[in-house]
Amino acid sequence: MVTIDNLTVSYRAAGPPALANxxxxxxxxxxxIGPSGAGKSTLIKAIAGLLRPTRGRIWLDGEPISRRPLxxxxxVAYMPQENxxxxxxxxxxxxxxxxxxxxxxxxxxxxxxxxxxxxxHLKAALPMRLKxxxxxxxxxxxxxxxxxxxxxxxxLDEPTLGLDPEEQxxxxxxxxxxxxxxxxxxxxxxxxxxxxxxxxxxxxxxxRLAADTSWDALxxxxxxxxxxxxxxxxxxxxxxxxAPEAGGKTVILYERxxxxxxxxxxxxxxxxxxxxxxxxxxxxx
Amino acid sequence: MTHDTPPLLTVDNLGHRAGSRWLIRRVTFSLxxxxxxxIGPNGAGKSTLMRTLAGLLTRDEGRIGSPWIRSAKGIHRRIGYIPxxxxxxxxxxxxxxxxxxxxxxxxxEWRAIHDKVDAIIDRLNLAALADRRGSELHPSxxxxxxxxxxxxxxxxxxxLDEPTAGLDPEERxxxxxxxxWLRTLPESPRGYLVTTHLLAEVERYCDTVVVLEQxxxxxxxxxxxxxxxxxxxxxxxxxxxxxxGVWHTGRVSAEGSWVVSLKAAPAFIPRPPDLVDAYLWVRxxxxxxxxxx
Numbered sequence: 387m388v389t390i391d392n393l394t395v396s397y398r399a400a401g402p403p404a405l406a407n408x409x410x411x412x413x414x415x416x417x418x419i420g421p422s423g424a425g426k427s428t429l430i431k432a433i434a435g436l437l438r439p440t441r442g443r444i445w446l447d448g449e450p451i452s453r454r455p456l457x458x459x460x461x462v463a464y465m466p467q468e469n470x471x472x473x474x475x476x477x478x479x480x481x482x483x484x485x486x487x488x489x490x491x492x493x494x495x496x497x498x499x500x501x502x503x504x505x506x507h508l509k510a511a512l513p514m515r516l517k518x519x520x521x522x523x524x525x526x527x528x529x530x531x532x533x534x535x536x537x538x539x540x541x542l543d544e545p546t547l548g549l550d551p552e553e554q555x556x557x558x559x560x561x562x563x564x565x566x567x568x569x570x571x572x573x574x575x576x577x578x579x580x581x582x583x584x585x586x587x588x589x590x591x592x593x594r595l596a597a598d599t600s601w602d603a604l605x606x607x608x609x610x611x612x613x614x615x616x617x618x619x620x621x622x623x624x625x626x627x628x629a630p631e632a633g634g635k636t637v638i639l640y641e642r643x644x645x646x647x648x649x650x651x652x653x654x655x656x657x658x659x660x661x662x663x664x665x666x667x668x669x670x671x
Numbered sequence: 672m673t674h675d676t677p678p679l680l681t682v683d684n685l686g687h688r689a690g691s692r693w694l695i696r697r698v699t700f701s702l703x704x705x706x707x708x709x710i711g712p713n714g715a716g717k718s719t720l721m722r723t724l725a726g727l728l729t730r731d732e733g734r735i736g737s738p739w740i741r742s743a744k745g746i747h748r749r750i751g752y753i754p755x756x757x758x759x760x761x762x763x764x765x766x767x768x769x770x771x772x773x774x775x776x777x778x779x780e781w782r783a784i785h786d787k788v789d790a791i792i793d794r795l796n797l798a799a800l801a802d803r804r805g806s807e808l809h810p811s812x813x814x815x816x817x818x819x820x821x822x823x824x825x826x827x828x829x830x831l832d833e834p835t836a837g838l839d840p841e842e843r844x845x846x847x848x849x850x851x852w853l854r855t856l857p858e859s860p861r862g863y864l865v866t867t868h869l870l871a872e873v874e875r876y877c878d879t880v881v882v883l884e885q886x887x888x889x890x891x892x893x894x895x896x897x898x899x900x901x902x903x904x905x906x907x908x909x910x911x912x913x914x915x916g917v918w919h920t921g922r923v924s925a926e927g928s929w930v931v932s933l934k935a936a937p938a939f940i941p942r943p944p945d946l947v948d949a950y951l952w953v954r955x956x957x958x959x960x961x962x963x964x
Contacts, residue, residue: 522713558921630851
């Protein structure tokens with residue numbers, strides 16, 4: 387279990403902190419989402435023991451990470467947001483060295499590297515130097531190094547960023563599969579990533595917890611609240627949430643309240659992203 | 672969606688190569704008014720195609736034409752290109768940048784130029800940014816400035832390379848609102864070609880989809896037609912099926928995993944297709960079909 391108690395992280399003395407008095411328990415897998423600059427990566431790094439909190443405490447499975455950050459290394463594998471990799475090493479060398487550091491016995495190393503490369507569909511890239519991989523392949527190489535570590539927790543920062551639609555689908559399926567036997571915490575900007583970790587959805591905004599919800603509950607927020615209207619109606623209503631629609635003649639209006647099917651307005655089937663947008667809009671008041 | 676007007680651009684057998692290697696080749700499609708999504712796997716050549724269309728990379732083969740533009744030489748002047756990370760003049764304010772663009776594009780009376788710039792600042796809600804310097808702009812604000820510049824240049828077509836990559840959901844919505852706003856303005860660009868990996872936004876906001884695979888356009892059709900390609904092959908798999916001919920879409924709901932499958936298994940429950948399904952279908956099973964292009 388991750389226990390976060392009154393956590394504040396400030397990068398600069400002036401200005402608002404990246405995380406502000408955050409308190410939270412995470413038991414199983416969870417997904418952290420929120421606007422740019424909400425503190426998602428900061429929270430992941432704090433749990434991984436990669437930064438020192440300004441105030442507050444973090445325990446990871448009973449270990450006080452905020453006091454002994456190195457203790458986190460044995461418990462978490464971390465996939466950073468940036469594609470930083472040793473450029474000259476091949477993928478096989480890179481994963482092989484990490485397998486040594488993780489204490490795989492020599493007889494099991496090659497097999498472990500092959501298996502993990504296969505999981506992220508990079509088996510054919512094992513002999514390639516990392517500098518020649520595309521950004522999507524680098525992303526998956528970083529996911530592979532995190533999967534290789536045999537830790538209880540996996541912390542993934544933007545695992546699907548820059549991936550094409552097929553890669554997104556396979557990485558989401560993979561995360562979902564892994565979350566059945568390991569605990570995975572994902573930070574992301576993509577609402578759809580939450581389908582891989584559906585039970586717990588933490589929405590951060592400006593360093594605070596804006597909502598503690600789930601994939602299904604997110605959809606429920608939007609059910610019955612989206613209607614279709616002529617384009618001109620969006621123009622007239624300032625401060626109202628709306629989205630354009632293909633064709634340009636109509637817009638989708640996000641209603642403040644549930645609209646009953648009897649209402650004259652035509653209903654639109656929502657997506658989970660609509661649920662997210664509405665929830666954020668509702669919280670703004 | 673029907674198009675009564677001729678296409679804005681016709682791209683015929685376009686090719687660009689690096690040395691002896693063709694990065695895109697025999698690319699043929701036409702760009703119609705409205706919003707067209709250019710989708711495809713990483714490395715298919717989407718950015719190369721855009722940069723070749725914009726005239727930034729050499730056209731080693733084929734031609735780009737437009738019934739709306741008389742001189743073949745002038746075509747690149749009527750195509751606006753907004754890269755993933757648009758550049759800005761660090762020291763100029765947003766208003767100064769726009770004035771500069773307007774003057775360069777069409778030297779005319781100073782008063783008229785100011786009026787044009789004021790109009791676009793007003794219509795794209797840039798008033799709050801107007802006096803900020805380029806160096807202070809957030810990437811999404813830079814893109815809004817680029818959209819305003821494109822309007823001032825009176826281009827026919829805008830190419831946007833991954834405009835929503837790295838944006839959060841609210842920023843993405845704001846981007847599409849801006850783009851639709853821009854389109855309603857008089858003398859705005861008529862066609863928009865957008866690359867993206869987010870198929871949900873293509874489904875909601877775009878009229879047409881163009882699929883680029885290994886440097887070639889393999890599909891070009893209205894979004895609804897493309898989605899229909901997966902009809903009859905999309906299911907909920909309650910027990911999370913796997914095996915040859917079954918592709919997972921990465922989604923799941925109470926009914927089961929969302930799969931695309933060649934054949935219906937007994938436990939499968941039919942599900943209406945969406946763009947992710949159709950894309951996975953043509954990428955995996957589509958080899959058996961013949962594309963429309």
